[in-house]
Amino acid sequence: xxxxxxxxxxxxxxxxxxxxxxxxxxxxxxxxxxxxxxxxxxxxxxxxxxxxxxxxxxxxxxxxxxxxxxxxxxxxxxxxxxxxxxxxxxxxxxxxxxxxxxxxxxxxxxxxxxxxxxxxxxxxxxxxxxxxxxxxxxxxxxxxxxxxxxxxxxxxxxxxxxxxxxxxxxx
Amino acid sequence: xxxxxxxxxxxxxxxxxxxxxxxxxxxxxxxxxxxxxxxxxxxxxxxxxxxxxxxxxxxxxxxxxxxxxxxxxxxxxxxxxxxxxxxxxxxxxxxxxxxxxxxxxxxxxxxxxxxxxxxxxxxxxxxxxxxxxxxxxxxxxxx
Numbered sequence: 001x002x003x004x005x006x007x008x009x010x011x012x013x014x015x016x017x018x019x020x021x022x023x024x025x026x027x028x029x030x031x032x033x034x035x036x037x038x039x040x041x042x043x044x045x046x047x048x049x050x051x052x053x054x055x056x057x058x059x060x061x062x063x064x065x066x067x068x069x070x071x072x073x074x075x076x077x078x079x080x081x082x083x084x085x086x087x088x089x090x091x092x093x094x095x096x097x098x099x100x101x102x103x104x105x106x107x108x109x110x111x112x113x114x115x116x117x118x119x120x121x122x123x124x125x126x127x128x129x130x131x132x133x134x135x136x137x138x139x140x141x142x143x144x145x146x147x148x149x150x151x152x153x154x155x156x157x158x159x160x161x162x163x164x165x166x167x168x169x170x171x
Numbered sequence: 172x173x174x175x176x177x178x179x180x181x182x183x184x185x186x187x188x189x190x191x192x193x194x195x196x197x198x199x200x201x202x203x204x205x206x207x208x209x210x211x212x213x214x215x216x217x218x219x220x221x222x223x224x225x226x227x228x229x230x231x232x233x234x235x236x237x238x239x240x241x242x243x244x245x246x247x248x249x250x251x252x253x254x255x256x257x258x259x260x261x262x263x264x265x266x267x268x269x270x271x272x273x274x275x276x277x278x279x280x281x282x283x284x285x286x287x288x289x290x291x292x293x294x295x296x297x298x299x300x301x302x303x304x305x306x307x308x309x310x311x312x313x314x
Contacts, residue, residue, distance in 0.1 A: 018277040061203040083277065094205060094279040 003137075003162045007144040009034075010113040014070070014101035017082035022099060024142060031167050032066040033059075033159070034136040035150065036110060036118065038073030038129055039085045048133045048150045049089045055135075055150075056092055058160050064140070065167060067096040072110065072118045072131045074100040114144065135159060139166045178229040183304035185222035189215045190297035197290055209274070216271065219297075223263065240311030248306050255299040262293045 013023045035052060037045040052067065059065060071077035077085075082098040091098070100106075110118045116132035137146040137159060145166055148159040173181055196211030238248050266289040273282035 020278060092205065093277045 003145045003165050005139075005143050005145060006147075007113075007115065009138055009142045009144060010109060012101075012105060012109050012113075014099040014105070015079055017079045017086055017098040017100075018093075019079050022097065027066065027068070027138070028142060029140050030064045030066050031140055031163060032068050032138050033163065034114065034138060035067070035069045036072050036114075036116065036131045036133075037069055038071050038131070039077050039081055040073060041129070044131075044133055046089075049091075051150045051156065052135070053090055055156055055159070056096060058156075059163065060167075061095070062167070065095070065163065067091070069096070069098045070106060070110065071098070071100045072106060073129055074103050074106055137162055137166065139169065175229065175232060178225060179304055179308055182222055182226050182229065183301050185218055185225065186297050186300040186304075189218040189222060190294060190301070192218065193290065193294055193297065212271075215293075216267065219263075219267075219293075236307055238307060238311065239313040240306065244306070244311055248303070248311070251299050251306075252303055255296055255303060258292050259296045259300070262289065262296055267293060 009024060011024050013021060016022045033055075035048065037048060039045075052069075056067060059067075069082075071082060077100045079100060082100055086093060086096065086098050107118060110116050110131070114136055116134060116136075117130060118132070119130040133150050135148045135150050135156075136144060137148070139145050146159065146162050148155040150156070192211045192215035196208050196215060199205075199211060200208035238245065240248055266285065270282060270286050270289045273279075273285065
C-alpha cells in the first residue's frame with residue numbers, strides 16, 4: 001500500500017544541539033521523523049521521549065534515516081540545554097538531532113509547514129506551551145508522508161513500516 | 172621497575188596493543204555498536220599517549236639508534252622509518268585530536284569524514300612502529 005504525500009516541509013535554518021547549523025537542504029536525501037518538544041515540559045514530553053527512544057531501537061540503523069526533534073520553546077532551549085536533555089533520555093546522537101533557533105521560524109515551520117498546533121504559554125491563564133506529540137514522517141525530498149501518535153503502539157508500528165517503505169522508494 | 176634497555180620492547184608492545192584496539196574499534200562501528208566502538212577507541216588513544224610519553228622519554232635519554240642492516244635492508248628500513256615518522260606526527264598532532272574532538276562535540280558527520288582517513292593511517296603508523304622495532308633490535312641487530 002502506498003504511503004501518501006501529505007505536504008511539504010518549508011525551508012528552515014536552525015541550530016543543532018552540537019552548535020552547528022542545520023538547514024532543510026541538509027536533510028534532503030534522508031528519510032526523517034520529526035517531533036516537537038521543549039525541555040521544561042512536565043509530562044507530555046518525557047513520555048513522548050520515552051516512546052521515541054524505544055522507536056529509536058526499532059528503527060533500522062541507517063545513515064539515511066534520522067530522528068529530528070524541534071524545540072517549541074527555543075528561547076529557553078539553547079543548544080547546550082538540548083544536548084543535556086538528549087543525553088538524559090539516551091538519544092543516539094549519531095542519528096537523532098535536536099534543533100532550536102528563531103522562535104518565529106519554528107512556529108511557522110510547525111503551524112504552516114507541519115500543520116500542527118503550537119501556542120505560547122499564557123502566564124495570565126497559567127497554560128503551558130501547547131504542542132503536538134505527533135511524530136511526522138518526511139521523505140528524501142522533504143515531503144510529509146504521515147502523522148503518527150507517539151503514545152499509540154499501533155501507530156508507532158505503522159510508522160516503522162512506513163519508514164521502511166519510504167526508504168525503499170526509488171526516485 | 173623496567174630498565175632502560177627493556178623500554179623499546181615495552182614501546183613496541185604498547186604500539187601493537189594500540190593497533191589491536193584500533194582494529195577492534197573499527198570492527199565495532201562497522202557493526203553499529205557505538206558504545207563498544209567508543210570504548211575501544213578511547214583505550215587505543217590512551218595506550219598511544221602512554222607509548223608516546225615512553226618513547227620520547229627513552230629517546231631523550233639514549234638518542235637515536237644506529238641501524239646495522241646492510242644492502243637492500245637499508246633503503247627499506249629508512250623508507251619505513253621516514254613514512255612512519257611523518258605520518259605519526261600528522262596523526263598525533265592533527266588527525267587523532269580532531270577526530271576525537273568532533274566525536275566529543277557530537278558532530279558525527281564531520282567525525283566520520285575525517286575518521287575514515289585517521290584509522291588506516293594510524294593503523295599504518297602502529298604496525299610500522301612494531302616493524303621498525305623488530306628490524307632495529309632483532310632482525311638486523313649488530314652481531
